[in-house]
Every structure is written in C-alpha cells, then in structure tokens.
Amino acid sequence: MTTTPPSKPPASRVRQVSRVIAGTAIAGLLAGCTSAGPVAPTPTTARDESIGPSVPTTVIAPLPTSGTESSGTDAAAGPWRVDTSQCSDPAAAEQPITGTLTIGSIAPQSGGLISAVYAPLVSGFQAYVDHANEARLLGDVQLKVVVADDQGDPALTPAAMGGLIAAGADVVSGILGSANNLAVRSQANGACIPQLMSLGNSSLLGDVSAAPWTMIGLVPVTVETTVYVSSIVRLRGEHARVSLLISDDNDGQTFASSFNAAASDTDVQVVGQQVVEPNVIEAPSNQLLAIAADAPDAIVASLTGAACATFLIELANVRAYYPDWHPAVYMSGGCADPSILSLAGSAGDGVYSSANLLGSEPTFDAAMSALGITTGLAAAGEGWTAAEVTVAILVQAQHSSSGLTRASIMDAARNLSFTPSLARPGVHFTTNGTDDAFPAESLQVIQYHAADQTFADVGPLVAQFES
Numbered sequence: 001m002t003t004t005p006p007s008k009p010p011a012s013r014v015r016q017v018s019r020v021i022a023g024t025a026i027a028g029l030l031a032g033c034t035s036a037g038p039v040a041p042t043p044t045t046a047r048d049e050s051i052g053p054s055v056p057t058t059v060i061a062p063l064p065t066s067g068t069e070s071s072g073t074d075a076a077a078g079p080w081r082v083d084t085s086q087c088s089d090p091a092a093a094e095q096p097i098t099g100t101l102t103i104g105s106i107a108p109q110s111g112g113l114i115s116a117v118y119a120p121l122v123s124g125f126q127a128y129v130d131h132a133n134e135a136r137l138l139g140d141v142q143l144k145v146v147v148a149d150d151q152g153d154p155a156l157t158p159a160a161m162g163g164l165i166a167a168g169a170d171v172v173s174g175i176l177g178s179a180n181n182l183a184v185r186s187q188a189n190g191a192c193i194p195q196l197m198s199l200g201n202s203s204l205l206g207d208v209s210a211a212p213w214t215m216i217g218l219v220p221v222t223v224e225t226t227v228y229v230s231s232i233v234r235l236r237g238e239h240a241r242v243s244l245l246i247s248d249d250n251d252g253q254t255f256a257s258s259f260n261a262a263a264s265d266t267d268v269q270v271v272g273q274q275v276v277e278p279n280v281i282e283a284p285s286n287q288l289l290a291i292a293a294d295a296p297d298a299i300v301a302s303l304t305g306a307a308c309a310t311f312l313i314e315l316a317n318v319r320a321y322y323p324d325w326h327p328a329v330y331m332s333g334g335c336a337d338p339s340i341l342s343l344a345g346s347a348g349d350g351v352y353s354s355a356n357l358l359g360s361e362p363t364f365d366a367a368m369s370a371l372g373i374t375t376g377l378a379a380a381g382e383g384w385t386a387a388e389v390t391v392a393i394l395v396q397a398q399h400s401s402s403g404l405t406r407a408s409i410m411d412a413a414r415n416l417s418f419t420p421s422l423a424r425p426g427v428h429f430t431t432n433g434t435d436d437a438f439p440a441e442s443l444q445v446i447q448y449h450a451a452d453q454t455f456a457d458v459g460p461l462v463a464q465f466e467s
Helices: 011-032 090-094 113-134 157-166 178-191 221-236 250-263 285-294 307-319 338-348 362-371 377-398 406-414
Strands: 043-047 058-060 100-107 142-149 171-173 195-198 214-216 241-247 269-276 298-302 328-331 352-355 444-449 454-458
Touching: 090 406, 100 113, 100 157, 100 377, 113 142, 113 362, 113 377, 142 157, 157 178, 171 377, 178 195, 178 214, 178 250, 195 377, 214 406, 221 250, 221 298, 221 328, 221 352, 221 444, 241 250, 241 285, 250 269, 250 298, 269 285, 285 307, 298 307, 307 328, 307 338, 338 377, 338 444, 352 454, 362 377, 377 406
Parallel strands: 043 454, 058 142, 100 142, 100 171, 171 195, 195 214, 241 269, 241 298, 298 328, 328 352
Antiparallel strands: 352 444, 444 454
C-alpha cells in the first residue's frame, strides 16, 4: 500500500550526514582496491519475489586527435560477411595477422576515484589474455594488450583511440562505457578495426548497418529495463508507482528513456525522475527528499561506482523519517558488486539488481588470487569475460578459410556461438549477422544480502529476448 509521508526531515541534518557518508565511502572504496574485502557475487538460496601483484599492462596517454555489410544469415546468402570495400585501406583489413596481435582497450587510468573503481576490470581483461597466451590458444600468435587512458570522459576517448591506432592495434575490445564506445565508433569503422565487446549497454552499439565493425558486449539497456518493469509488476502490482534516479549523462538518460518505454507497455506509472551528476559520490540529499515526497512503491536507480553506496545510505537516512514507507529498490547492473554495496552496510540489504555472470569459476578464481585481487571481482569478471569472448572470436577467425585477418575477425564476431566460463547457467552468447547483433540478452534478477555480502537469484533466468 502506498503511504503518504509526513513532513520532510530538516535538510541541514540530511546534508550533514551526507558529507560524513561520502567521505567514509571514498575511504572504504579506495582501501578496498588494495586490501582484503568481500567475495564476488555468488548465488545463494533463491528468494521469493512475491515478498514484498598487479597485472602488467602497457598504458599510453591520450594523443591529440589530429560501412556497408551483407544481409543477415539465411540459407541462400550464407553467413554474414563484412564489406571491406568501404575501408580506408581495404588491403589492410584483409592482410593476415601473424606473430603478435595487438588488442587495444580504453579505460580510466587517471582522473581520481573512477580509475580505482574500474582498475579490477582492466586487471581481469589482461589476466585472461595472459591465460590465453600461456595456453597458446592462438598457437604461435601472441596477444599484446595496450590500454589507453580517457579518464572515463567520453570527450577524451577519441584521442585515446587515436593513440591505439598509432600503436598499431589490430582490434579494440573492452572499452568501458556506452558514450565512450559511441565516441570512437566512427574511428573504428572508418579504419575497419574490429571494435569488439564494447562494455556499454546502448542499443546503438548493436546497429550493424550504421557500424558494421562495432560489437556490443553487455546486455542492452532495453532488456534490462524491461526485466525491471516486469519484476516491479510482480512485486508491487500492476499499478505500481515508480521514481527514477539517474546520472546526468548518456547512460543515465538512455536508461530513463528505456525504462519509460518499457513502463508504457504496462500500467506502471513513473511519477518522478531525479538526476545526479555523473561520477560524483556526494549523497543525493535533495533528490531523495523529492522522491520521498512522492512516496513511490519502487525506486529505480541508474548509478555507478561508489555513488551506488552513498545513494543507499542516504535513502536509509531519509526513510528514517518515513517509517511507513518501504519502497522496493532496483539498481542498474553496474551496482551489482558486493565490494561496492558492502560500503552501504545494512542499507543495501534487499536491493534488487541483475546480472548474467557468476562471480566465481576455478580458472578465474586462481588468476585473481595469484594477482592478489580480492575486491572488485564483479568488475574483474566483466573484464575477464570481455577478453575471453574476444579470444574466442580470434580463434574462430584463425580457423576460418580466410585465416586471421581484421575482416575475418569481424565476420567471426557476427557469427558467434560461445558460452563464457563465468556465464550463469542458461546464458549463451550468440550473434547472427544483422538478425541478432546482441550476443548477450539473458538476465537474472538478483537480490543483495548484506549480512554475508552475496546475491540470491530471484525467480528464473529471463531468456525470452534471445533470438
């Protein structure tokens, strides 16, 4: 039942607590990047939703910034093939790759807290590439990783991409952020460099006609938001009232648009939307006071990093003034990391999110243990998986009739059938030319258990969006 909240708590008290919380969260997260901490998300008993040493990496600084494909796969046309005639250098796209294959990536290496939050992702990516080299998965071809720094700022990503091209990258993979990947999509496609496993969830990253050399790596936001709307309907009823809290950037705005579109197909009512500055962890005091005034049945937040934790602590603080208000809380998949949610303590208990990967697997666990990585394992798992899928694509291309070329790599990426080692049961990465450009479209709703810093599966895996 929706309740009407009493008068607002003193804003000065909320702001005072917020400053303390923000400082504590920063210190906790930075400490967590170098010391022992919580385990990775591992499913425990399913819950009933009806009740309400560092990895060696070559780093280059940003440099100044000085497609047509065949149709989808069918019996007559055969597998999808990239059209190299539109490349600035078609011969280079068809040239065999031998000796060393350079994989470029872009991630925040400087710029403050954001680089600490995503350092495990870079480590996980490099760790799998090291494993592939040791296991000689590509035979005599050795893989080299070059990571460029964009400080997490999409405005700097094109310069970082220019640095990768200058460094001779044969492919790029695991670039972090939808806006960041979209910012360099034209560069990759103009140079006909495969842009694999883009770690963003914008559906634009799956637009094969506009960008045949770009491959999305995460579950698209349209699937994630639809899954949340369906879950809210089951949990809080067909006429549930929802408030959104989003970061004021491309990712946040896209999330909000997708959620509103998904809700429009139901009787769920979005009663408000609040925004926060991206990559800022100060608690959103005023935004939560505005949300509390509406007393929604659910809050859905699209945030990243430590902002996930400060939001939850501040929400608990505000809810202390509204004892009869018990909103269900959903957070975007970027928050589904115990090393982040643990910063919120008990305030994070019961939060819903989603994932398509597990947090543990023997080879991954051994690699992380050898590197001394004990926190940020969800991010490390994303990096590991991005590299693992990339290597699987390279192996498939190497065994094709064309051998290992940039063109055959892109062809393999568009004709993929692969199960990553960290995939949840039932998750399988598949692409099929223009008919299915999204390798990952299955999601599991999960719920955080603060006492033991684990996630429990809520209901079955949602796989209905797979082609």
